[in-house]
Amino acid sequence: MTESKGQHYVAEPKAVTLVGDDAADVLAACGLREAPFASGELQRDEFFFPSHQHLRALGFIGQLLWSRANLAMITSEPGMGKSLLIQRLLSDLDERVLIAHVEASAAQGPQEFLSAVLEQFGMQLDAADRSDRRRLLTRFLSHQFGQNRLCLLVVEGVQLLKPPVLDELRLIGELAIEGRRIVKLLLLGAPSLQYVIDSPRMASLCDGRVPRLTIDSLSEDQVAAYVVHRLRAAGSFNADQLIPPTLMTAIHRYTGGRPGLINRLCDQALASAVTAGEVRVTESALNVAAGKLMLRPVAPQPADTTSVGMTSGELPPVEEALLVITTQGGADGVVALHANRMLIGRGETADVRIDSAFISRYHALIVREPAVSAADGVEPTPAHDVLIDLGSTNGVLVNGKRVVRHPLKHRDLIQVGHARITYLNPSLAPPLERDSSETVSFSRPGVAEHDADQAILAFGRFDEAG
Numbered sequence: 001m002t003e004s005k006g007q008h009y010v011a012e013p014k015a016v017t018l019v020g021d022d023a024a025d026v027l028a029a030c031g032l033r034e035a036p037f038a039s040g041e042l043q044r045d046e047f048f049f050p051s052h053q054h055l056r057a058l059g060f061i062g063q064l065l066w067s068r069a070n071l072a073m074i075t076s077e078p079g080m081g082k083s084l085l086i087q088r089l090l091s092d093l094d095e096r097v098l099i100a101h102v103e104a105s106a107a108q109g110p111q112e113f114l115s116a117v118l119e120q121f122g123m124q125l126d127a128a129d130r131s132d133r134r135r136l137l138t139r140f141l142s143h144q145f146g147q148n149r150l151c152l153l154v155v156e157g158v159q160l161l162k163p164p165v166l167d168e169l170r171l172i173g174e175l176a177i178e179g180r181r182i183v184k185l186l187l188l189g190a191p192s193l194q195y196v197i198d199s200p201r202m203a204s205l206c207d208g209r210v211p212r213l214t215i216d217s218l219s220e221d222q223v224a225a226y227v228v229h230r231l232r233a234a235g236s237f238n239a240d241q242l243i244p245p246t247l248m249t250a251i252h253r254y255t256g257g258r259p260g261l262i263n264r265l266c267d268q269a270l271a272s273a274v275t276a277g278e279v280r281v282t283e284s285a286l287n288v289a290a291g292k293l294m295l296r297p298v299a300p301q302p303a304d305t306t307s308v309g310m311t312s313g314e315l316p317p318v319e320e321a322l323l324v325i326t327t328q329g330g331a332d333g334v335v336a337l338h339a340n341r342m343l344i345g346r347g348e349t350a351d352v353r354i355d356s357a358f359i360s361r362y363h364a365l366i367v368r369e370p371a372v373s374a375a376d377g378v379e380p381t382p383a384h385d386v387l388i389d390l391g392s393t394n395g396v397l398v399n400g401k402r403v404v405r406h407p408l409k410h411r412d413l414i415q416v417g418h419a420r421i422t423y424l425n426p427s428l429a430p431p432l433e434r435d436s437s438e439t440v441s442f443s444r445p446g447v448a449e450h451d452a453d454q455a456i457l458a459f460g461r462f463d464e465a466g
Contacts, residue, residue, distance in 0.1 A: 029274045030242060036234030037263035037270075045361060046233045048088060049226045049259070050349055052341045053215050055365050057085055059388030059405065060213045064184060065097065065150065066389070066404045069211055071173060073158075073187040073197060076215035079260025082188045086154055092360050094393050097150045104157035110168045113161070117153060117172070134168070141175060145182040156188040159196050166196070170205045217257030224248040226259065227266060229349075243269070243281045250283065253297040254290045265289055321385060321408075321425035323352060323366075327418055337385060340368040344416060345390075358417035360392040366408070384428065387414060 027035065036047075048054075057074055064072040076082060086101050093099070100120030102113070114133035115125055121140060125131065144151050155161075155169060173185045187193060191214075197206050218226060224245060231239035243266060255261035266281075268289035273281045276288075290297075321337040335342070335352055342351040347361040354363075364387060371383040385408045389396045397415035398406045406412075410428045414421040 029279070030270055031236060031238075032231075033235035035267070036230045036236070037267040045088075045091065045347075047230060048084065049229045050343055050347075050362060051218060051222055051226070052367070053218070054081060054085060055341065055343060055362065055390065056367065056388075057213055057215055058088060058362065058390045059365055059367075060211070061085070061089055061186060062389050062391035063404045064186060064211070065152065065391060069184070070181045071185045071187070071206065072211040072213070073189070073193060074213045074215060075189055075191050075193050077217065077256075077258060078190065079258040080215045080217065081259050082156060082215070086156075086188075088362070089391060092362070092391050092393065096148075097152060098144060099152045099154060101154045102156070104155055104160050104165075106160045106162070108161065108165055110164050113165045113168055121151075134171070137172065138175060141172075141182045142177060145177055145180075151183045152186060153183055154186045154188065157190075158187045159189045159193045161196075163201065166201055170202055173205045218252075218259065218262075219257060220249060220252040223252045223255070223257055223262060226262060227251065230263075230266075241280055247281060247283060247286055250286055250297070254286075254295045256298055261293075261295070264293055265295060268292055321423060321428075323414075324422040324424060325352065325354075326420045326422070327354075337366065337368075342366040344421075352421070354416060354419045356417045356419070358394050359419075360390070360394075362390050363392045363416060364389055364396045364414075369407075382428070384408065385423070385425070 027033070060072065060074065063069070074082060074085075083103075086099075090099060090101075098121060100117050102116045102120055104113075108116070111133060114137060115127075118125060118133060118137055118140070121137075123136065123140065125133070125136075141151055153172065158166075158169070161169065169185070172183060173181070175182050187197070189196075194212070196202065197210055227243055227248065228239040231242055236242055251262060251265060255265055265286070266289075269281045269286045272288045272292075273279075273285040276282075276285055278285060323335040323337065323342075325333050325335065339351070343362060343365055344350060344352040344354065344359075345361050345363040346353065346355055346359040350362070366385050366387050369384055369386050387396065387398065387403065387406045387408055389404050394417060395402045397403070398408075399413055400415075408414075408423045408425070408428075410423070410425050412423040414423060
């Protein structure tokens with residue numbers, strides 16, 4: 001049994017209850033065509049829940065791929081879906097990018113780690129092969145660099161690696177040709193990974209400026225949306241009846257908003273309900289399931305009332321912006337940016353859906369970045385919208401230039417495949433400036449030139465102080 005933050009007590013994972021001898025009976029009783037909360041190989045695109053946290057992480061990975069950065073790290077508590085992010089990434093990339101995804105283990109030695117990296121890059125080596133694995137990997141990466149291919153090494157669970165294996169990882173990240181590093185590193189792990197990256201052992205690779213992202217747990221509203229999304233993806237026609245909305249608070253408290261725990265709890269709750277002869281998950285079935293998994297509810301946190309209202313240095317939020325979408329030269333519609341995130345893509349869950357083979361399922365994201373107040377000498381900035389490319393194959397153009405992350409300005413033109421999207425936000429438009437040009441006035445004879453009321457025609461502006 002493992003303990004996390006002194007709040008969740010979680011038994012070691014066992015077989016998913018809806019995948020076994022009784023699976024067909026349970027699924028039939030629930031009106032499902034497949035297990036809604038399964039993971040691993042059963043995790044398909046339609047089961048991916050595009051939460052704000054995970055879409056932001058995809059944008060973060062895309063920025064690593066298509067920028068000059070060579071190293072980035074993503075941390076989260078266990079069960080937050082880091083592996084699923086890599087699956088999503090693999091499904092959206094083309095042959096220009098080669099990815100090796102290695103799951104680290106405390107039992108790995110340097111040779112086992114290098115063999116795992118080579119295997120993920122497509123090079124199978126027998127355990128008895130005595131070849132120099134580091135040299136083989138160096139040659140492979142150098143060849144791919146010469147072919148203008150981008151190589152990304154994703155290592156999950158880096159905090160578990162022994163010091164000699166960390167040294168191998170550091171050496172791989174430092175491989176360079178003519179001063180350019182030939183492989184990008186994406187490190188995934190628990191929050192303790194921060195201490196590994198900041199250790200002196202990794203100083204030559206990281207130099208303290210590593211882009212970092214933390215995936216936070218789902219809110220109660222997101223938990224409700226997640227559960228409904230998974231049930232519908234598994235074939236449920238009435239997800240709210242199968243797991244009622246009144247149970248979402250309890251599910252959130254039992255799991256802390258971690259998708260891995262949500263899957264296990266809801267899966268066990270469905271099985272418990274069927275065993276009890278119920279056609280829906282009841283509070284009793286949910287509590288029984290939590291007991292079997294040794295989950296304890298987390299006490300709700302009191303609301304923070306220390307920052308009600310707006311301080312004197314803060315700026316008001318930006319007004320609601322609009323997206324004007326045009327395809328094939330005709331006006332197709334207008335979408336208001338009424339949420340903190342808007343997904344653009346061809347998937348059914350996209351807020352701005354563009355049905356085209358040139359558009360990825362999760363192509364781009366527009367997120368609202370909060371205002372920055374005038375504190376500690378920092379210049380205040382208003383809330384604004386940022387466009388993020390989610391690692392799409394064909395990319396995103398803003399005003400004719402390909403971007404990975406771009407703060408949007410009034411009247412920016414976004415090109416996504418054949419679609420043209422104009423971003424309109426008058427509150428971000430630059431203020432009108434006074435015309436400083438010289439004023440020329442034509443007036444009747446005998447009328448002073450500076451007397452605007454008597455002028456017949458004037459160009460420019462008169463100096464009011466004059």
